[in-house]
Amino acid sequence: MTDNLQLEQLVAACHWIGAKGWAPATGGNMSVRQDADWCWLSESGKDKGSLTTADFLQVSIADNHAPSGRKPSAETGLHTLIYRLYPQANAVLHVHTVNATVLSRVEKSPALLLNGFEMQKSLSGQTTHLDTVPVAIFDNDQDIDALAARIADYAQTNSLRYGFLLRGHGLTCWGRDVAEARRHLEGLEFLFECEMQRRLLEKP
Ligand SMILES: CSC[C@@H](O)[C@@H](O)C(=O)COP(=O)(O)O
Numbered sequence: 001m002t003d004n005l006q007l008e009q010l011v012a013a014c015h016w017i018g019a020k021g022w023a024p025a026t027g028g029n030m031s032v033r034q035d036a037d038w039c040w041l042s043e044s045g046k047d048k049g050s051l052t053t054a055d056f057l058q059v060s061i062a063d064n065h066a067p068s069g070r071k072p073s074a075e076t077g078l079h080t081l082i083y084r085l086y087p088q089a090n091a092v093l094h095v096h097t098v099n100a101t102v103l104s105r106v107e108k109s110p111a112l113l114l115n116g117f118e119m120q121k122s123l124s125g126q127t128t129h130l131d132t133v134p135v136a137i138f139d140n141d142q143d144i145d146a147l148a149a150r151i152a153d154y155a156q157t158n159s160l161r162y163g164f165l166l167r168g169h170g171l172t173c174w175g176r177d178v179a180e181a182r183r184h185l186e187g188l189e190f191l192f193e194c195e196m197q198r199r200l201l202e203k204p
């Protein structure tokens with residue numbers, strides 16, 4: 001393990017996610033990049049709110065191989081896709097929040113459009129509430145290779161800047177480091193909560 005591997009910071013993020021109730025019943029998975037070729041992913045099936053550094057497995061970014069022989073997350077293919085697509089992404093967080101799960105079902109179009117919220121500025125590069133921030137929504141799939149291929153296809157012509165929603169499933173987001181991934185997660189979740197409340201209250 002290299003000194004700059006942010007595994008301790010990732011474990012702290014997992015505990016924070018657990019305390020928020022954003023990874024219920026073994027849902028969610030988390031990872032950090034080691035370098036261009038390797039990342040460290042949470043082991044499949046664990047309670048993500050009480051992980052330790054020993055619960056993370058080294059995984060090849062190119063082919064999802066885990067040399068330890070232990071089973072990394074069922075959604076490993078989505079993490080490694082993000083590391084392949086975006087060299088600047090160094091931490092990926094996947095959560096099952098109620099807002100992400102429900103909003104991604106209520107919104108039938110291929111993207112949730114966020115507009116008019118000051119907290120859009122919690123997302124790197126956003127400078128005003130006046131912009132519209134699209135968050136892509138992909139239909140869920142138990143075939144993670146097929147899902148990853150669909151997302152890769154979309155990313156060829158569209159930029160996925162902070163994260164994406166999986167319909168009826170949850171949110172996957174990332175950042176240049178664990179701190180930025182945490183900020184994107186907290187910012188997006190706040191925005192989803194606001195959007196849920198807005199839709200409920202403004203319903204004719
Ligand atoms: C509660 S099961 C949900 C899983 O199928 C999956 O969506 C998930 O987020 C956790 O899977 P895991 O293999 O533990 O990383």
Ligand SMILES: [Zn+2]
Nearest residue numbers: 027028094170
């Ligand atoms: Zn999941």
